[in-house]
Every structure is written in structure tokens, then in C-alpha cells.
Amino acid sequence: PTRRSSDLNDQTLRQCIHTTKFNNKRALAILYLLESRLRENNRHALVLKSFSEYTLEHLMPQKWLANWPLTPEYTLEQRDEMIKTLGNMCMIPGRLNTAMSNSNWSTKLNGRNDEEDGLKIYAKGLLTMDNALISPTWNEKTITERGKELADLMLSVWKA
Numbered sequence: 001p002t003r004r005s006s007d008l009n010d011q012t013l014r015q016c017i018h019t020t021k022f023n024n025k026r027a028l029a030i031l032y033l034l035e036s037r038l039r040e041n042n043r044h045a046l047v048l049k050s051f052s053e054y055t056l057e058h059l060m061p062q063k064w065l066a067n068w069p070l071t072p073e074y075t076l077e078q079r080d081e082m083i084k085t086l087g088n089m090c091m092i093p094g095r096l097n098t099a100m101s102n103s104n105w106s107t108k109l110n111g112r113n114d115e116e117d118g119l120k121i122y123a124k125g126l127l128t129m130d131n132a133l134i135s136p137t138w139n140e141k142t143i144t145e146r147g148k149e150l151a152d153l154m155l156s157v158w159k160a
Contacts, residue, residue, distance in 0.1 A: 013154060032054060035127060059138055090126070096122065109138075
């Protein structure tokens with residue numbers, strides 16, 4: 001059977017989500033545009049702030065070594081590559097402080113003893129973060145799963 005052009009485009013998008021290393025501004029723009037499109041047909045979604053009010057956050061931080069044990073099936077190099085993919089990035093209004101940003105997943109997600117809010121507060125209501133905010137762990141497997149989820153969302157709102 002012959003492949004349709006749209007099948008190849010879909011496959012290419014899925015591959016790029018997992019292999020392309022996005023700079024912060026480009027990743028933020030993609031996530032913002034996706035979030036905007038997802039809200040077009042959702043009358044009950046909260047209204048997005050302007051693009052300039054969001055920052056990009058790496059769910060597993062770029063400085064992961066101190067607080068994020070390496071899973072045995074991945075090398076340091078593989079993890080460093082995955083950290084720069086879209087599946088590991090999110091947009092949030094405002095900015096986590098550096099200590100919080102580099103903390104372990106539980107602290108980053110939930111915050112610190114009522115002193116600082118975590119991602120559950122910062123990213124609440126963002127449709128692109130729904131599943132990430134309920135994940136008990138964050139690692140290479142969840143980065144890959146979120147990448148697939150983002151690709152599915154992109155393909156649902158931007159037809160090839």
C-alpha cells in the first residue's frame with residue numbers, strides 16, 4: 001500500500017517531538033500556540049495570559065544531577081538529550097525560583113511546605129499539562145509519553 005503524504009507528515013512530527021532539541025523561546029511559542037488552539041473549542045477553559053507572561057520550564061531540570069537519579073537503562077548523554085525535547089518542557093505563568101526549579105520531582109510538583117508553590121499551582125488549568133501534573137514520577141519514560149501526548153494534541157488541532 002502507498003503511504004499518504006499526511007501519514008508521512010504525521011510520522012515526521014512524532015519523530016521530531018522526540019529528537020529535536022528546542023531552544024526555550026521556540027518551545028515556549030509552540031506550547032503557547034498549542035494551548036491557544038486547544039482552548040478555541042473549550043468554552044470553560046481559563047483565558048490565557050499574553051505570551052510574554054509565560055516562561056519555559058524544564059520538567060526534569062537541565063541541572064538534574066544532584067536531585068534526579070539516573071535510571072539504569074539510560075546514559076548521562078541520553079538523559080541530557082531528552083531534557084531538551086518538547087516532552088520535557090512546559091509553559092508556566094511566572095517563574096519558579098532556581099532552587100525549586102532544580103528540586104526533585106515531588107518538590108517541584110507540589111512546592112515546599114506552603115512556602116513556595118509548585119507546578120500543580122503554577123500550571124493549573126493548562127490543558128497541555130493535565131497528565132504531567134498527576135504523574136507521581138518524572139523520568140525518561142514519562143518524557144517520552146508526554147512527547148507522544150503533545151504530538152497527538154498537535155495532530156488534532158493542526159491537520160497535515
